[in-house]
């Protein structure tokens with residue numbers, strides 16, 4: 001085996017590049033294969049709004065120069081109400097962020113091969129020992145990591161991930177200038193990240209406006225083709241059509257002009273993960289459904305899964321006799337469920353309940369949030385059943401009945 005590394009990572013997204021960064025810092029010989037060309041990277045994979053929070057910036061030592069705008073609040077909107085939560089955040093220039101992770105991990109010793117599309121695992125006695133890329137090229141590793149996002153060419157073939165089409169949320173976003181941030185009848189969105197629950201604009205999902213400085217914003221919609229989508233969606237209106245519809249009907253966009261070349265689109269799966277790892281192999285970031293189902297935070301979760309994978313590499317390769325068996329790799333699964341995405345099942349259920357609600361119920365939800373103390377709210381957000389119960393009303397019987405029917409059908 002001439003072309004060999006300690007660790008081979010497919011995909012230079014936030015998860016893959018962060019994992020390379022951690023491993024190179026620990027002195028491992030790590031090679032990242034990325035399908036896009038280096039010139040202009042990232043293009044197609046420049047897909048994210050990049051809304052994040054100080055806990056991610058500090059935990060992963062992310063410099064301010066990849067931030068477009070620091071924000072003060074998170075605003076939740078429904079058709080006729082809103083709720084403002086003071087919560088400092090940062091809207092990243094996602095492309096700069098990705099390039100920073102590549103540059104920093106390179107400086108720490110990681111090797112990157114751009115224009116290298118990974119297609120399948122190389123197997124020996126039923127176990128992955130390397131990857132095939134660009135048709136016939138081969139690279140071998142002690143541990144292989146799939147960080148290609150929903151593409152998952154390795155994890156799918158190894159049966160480690162079971163990303164299902166019906167659980168795929170799709171999103172589109174454009175950047176605009178001349179947006180009105182303080183419009184009468186709406187919350188002031190200056191220095192805010194706003195998420196809107198409104199089936200007219202995002203049936204079975206949500207829409208957003210993230211302030212990116214001056215009069216500019218990232219504006220997008222995403223949804224999953226769930227029951228609410230079937231119920232509320234207008235026939236033939238695509239995800240792009242929904243964004244256009246919102247732009248045409250919301251007064252905040254009356255004078256808005258799209259910024260050329262600033263369009264992002266992508267998808268993520270909202271479901272329970274499968275196995276996560278096997279002999280010599282782990283899947284990280286969006287390759288396994290790591291994105292938070294409720295609010296779509298995928299960057300921080302993906303980075304945490306990268307770190308959990310790096311810890312597992314160290315655990316497996318440091319001993320005198322390295323052990324990369326599926327059993328020893330289980331450390332990654334444990335860390336994932338305990339630290340990366342704890343309470344995933346409950347958060348998925350909360351998400352389903354939320355998207356089944358009507359627009360009128362969203363208005364009521366905002367009124368409830370305004371009267372709730374912040375402590376109960378953060379407990380509800382973390383999946384505490386007692387705090388969630390405080391958000392359920394007597395009139396929610398039919399909503400809860402539909403939710404239970406769904407759960408039983410699963």
Ligand SMILES: Cc1cc2nc3c(=O)[nH]c(=O)nc-3n(C[C@H](O)[C@H](O)[C@H](O)COP(=O)(O)OP(=O)(O)OC[C@H]3O[C@@H](n4cnc5c(N)ncnc54)[C@H](O)[C@@H]3O)c2cc1C
Nearest residue numbers: 011013014015035048049051118149171266285286298299
């Ligand atoms: C529209 C939209 C808005 C979002 N907004 C937010 C937000 O505001 N905040 C937030 O926290 N999260 C957000 N997310 C989610 C977040 O962007 C993702 O969770 C995150 O990018 C996942 O990182 P990743 O490294 O796992 O995968 P990706 O970002 O998908 O990176 C995968 C990398 O692998 C490469 N690749 C793909 N196939 C191959 C192959 N065969 N061989 C080699 N390389 C390959 C790709 O080019 C890419 O560079 C958003 C997502 C979308 C779609």
